[in-house]
Amino acid sequence: MILECEKFKESMESEEAECRHPDDYCQTRQSCMINYIGKERKREQAQKKKKAVQEE
Numbered sequence: 654m655i656l657e658c659e660k661f662k663e664s665m666e667s668e669e670a671e672c673r674h675p676d677d678y679c680q681t682r683q684s685c686m687i688n689y690i691g692k693e694r695k696r697e698q699a700q701k702k703k704k705a706v707q708e709e
């Protein structure tokens with residue numbers, strides 16, 4: 654699925670979705686699917702990393 658950044662009109666695949674302007678003010682950030690997916694992916698990666706460290 655292709656998602657489009659409402660503010661900067663950038664298109665990206667949902668699998669690679671990530672806000673490319675995380676430090677800029679964005680009026681639609683709270684409801685932005687790209688921002689949400691990107692944060693979820695980062696959170697999952699951090700959890701996997703933490704688990705891997707614990708299993709060592």
Ligand code: SF4
Nearest residue numbers: 658659660672679685
């Ligand atoms: S949160 Fe990021 S990706 Fe979403 S609309 Fe704003 S600038 Fe674009």
